[in-house]
Amino acid sequence: MxxxxxxxxxxxxxxxxxxxxxxxxxxxxxxxxxxxxxxxxxxxxxxxxxxxxxxxxxxxxxxxxxxxxxxxxxxxxxxxxxxxxxxxxxxxxxxxxxxxxxxxxxxxxxxxxxxxxxxxxxxxxxxxxxxxxxxxxxxxxxxxxxxxxxxxxxxxxxxxxxxxxxxxxxxxxxxxxxxxxxxxxxxxxxxxxxxxxxxxxxxxxxxxxxxxxxxxxxxxxxxxxxxxxxxxxxxxxGSNDAYIVLADADIKLAVETCVRGRIYNNGETCVAAKRFVVVESVYNEFEKAFVNQMKAIKTGDPTKKETALGPMAREDLREKIHQQVEESIANGAKILTGGKLPSGKGFFYPATVLGNVKPGQPAYHDELFGPVASLIKAKNDKDAMRIANDSRFGLGGGIFSKDEKKAIKLAQEEFDTGMVYINSFGLAQPNMPFGGVKDxxxxxxxxxxxxxxxxxxxxxxxx
CATH class of the missing domain: 3.40.605.10 (Aldehyde Dehydrogenase; Chain A, domain 1)
Structure with a gap:
């Protein structure tokens, strides 16, 4: 280039x-x-x-x-x-x-x-x-x-x-x-x-x-x-926002929202859904549907209406995220889809999902600024919140639960971030504060x- x-x-x-x-x-x-x-x-x-x-x-x-x-x-x-x-x-x-x-x-x-x-x-x-x-x-x-x-x-x-x-x-x-x-x-x-x-x-x-x-x-x-x-x-x-899927979540809604939250703006968003912390009882159901939808993402010319995922903004950014993926794999993560550098012109990177994400991997600790999702299994709701907060970052996050009152209470009292979305994904609202804590x-x-x-x-x- x-x-x-x-x-x-x-x-x-x-x-x-x-x-x-x-x-x-x-x-x-x-x-x-x-x-x-x-x-x-x-x-x-x-x-x-x-x-x-x-x-x-x-x-x-x-x-x-x-x-x-x-x-x-x-x-x-x-x-x-x-x-x-x-x-x-x-x-x-x-x-x-x-x-x-x-x-x-x-x-x-x-x-x-x-x-x-x-x-x-x-x-x-x-x-x-x-x-x-x-x-x-x-x-x-x-x-x-x-x-x-x-x-x-x-x-x-x-x-x-x-x-x-x-x-x-x-x-x-x-x-x-x-x-x-x-x-x-x-x-x-x-x-x-x-x-x-x-x-x-x-x-x-x-x-x-x-x-x-x-x-x-x-x-x-x-x-x-x-x-x-x-x-x-x-x-x-930056941040590595966690989106928590609790046992009583609407899985269809959670999957569709989390996919959109991960690939929006080619995955290059500070307050994007990046880590997906899913409780054990619904993990397999979520993983299967999530991976299938990420596989179906259409990557290509960003000027065309049918394109869902364009190129990364610079070559060095693509190199960095691929290195983070490779390092995560070397430390035990599994590629569930994507993860391969495409040939040809343009700084494209496929919609990628990593499973078996655990501490010690960039996919767990770092910000992946591109279309790469980290799936993390939690034992229960309490463990999911612990994992979500196990981060040096604290910009945004999300909670999926059919019990809205419970989700709001968790957001207010437990989630250590500046912004929390309940059963949704969003970037910013003009009348709501925007910003984070920690790093x-x-x-x-x-x-x-x-x-x-x-x-x-x-x-x-x-x-």
Missing amino acids: ENREIKGGFRTINPANEKTIKEYTYMTDADANEAVEKCHKAYLSWRKKSLKSRGDVLKAIGKGLMDRRPEFAELMTQEMGKVVKHGFQEIKLCAGLCEYTANEGAKELKDEERELPDGGKGIVTYSPMGVIYGIQPWNFPCYQAIRFAIANLIAGNGVLLKHAENVTGSALLLKEIFEDAGLPKHLFTVLIIDHQQSDTIIENNLVRGVTLTGSAAAGKIIAKKAGEQLKKTVLEL SGYGREHGGFGMKEFVNVKAVMVL
Whole structure:
């Protein structure tokens, strides 16, 4: 395949056919610093705008996204290989986020009056902080950027985006949509920079906060660098989400939902169903149906409507997941379907199921970022919850049971994750918090919570 790196920049490559899409040049250090300064200057005016005025622009952004939905979905498929229908769904979610944030921002961020204990009046004000720097991954080229940008724009902040190199076209299209919708120029700025330059951006005095979506390893690096500058971070990191199938589960529903949860977005989703912890009494029934459905998954050209599974986004990502599969097999896991590298053009990997997954295997402990499912047998319901929590990660998870009240109680009291789905699989809801615990990071986005992550919660007291 073609080398991504070129002198002074990089090229983007279509993962379905390995052809070059476009070449980009890195900004100079001076250009990057000037971009930060311009963003800060734009912020100084934006912060004075009313919440309604900001919200009106966000609504226009949402409309702009829907107006250019086919174009954006096609570009995402070209740059990172997601099937087109998932791109359409992603844009719709992003438009919904714009609408929700615009409508709820005035309520979430309005001043609060409080009576002081010794008399007098207290006012809590949610003041914008300044320029917020977002380092975002490639798997949801629109959503990852929208998720942090929209929340910070309603709060009155300026936004810098360093997107993953392979979705640079998506980042620039997003900037165009933002400005066409009336967002002041430079308030949302795309930085085309390398890792070393990124470190300098974190150190820039005009940057007041840093948010990252990425791996746990990347999270530790960014948190340390930001912490050395005494700057707040929000981290949404990887996970190996467990979906628990209890003895009283609707097996047909569980199988169909778990298959969808594993292959959605080509299996390249942080909050995806990855480990399937099934109690012994229903394990064989679940395994047989699950493997059959995974075998039937149609892999191929992501631009075709009948395709359910496109290519992985990059060659190195395919190499990594195959290595994890091979290592798991060497340590006792069994291939129930898939697991073979296909020949031909494109970074395709088949829908794969591993059985006999146990501690000591990557399939048990690590995040498998691709269409590989880990089946784990549990003795009973209690053992299933123990296995689910036996992870350094804690982003999401699921519980399948016909006893909804029991499942909710387990989710609330036992599941050590930031999000839990009952008898369902989902990615994000605009009005519910999004984020994790343990090595899956900290901080929350969506549901009003993201609007307050990078604000100065200011106390004004009149005695």
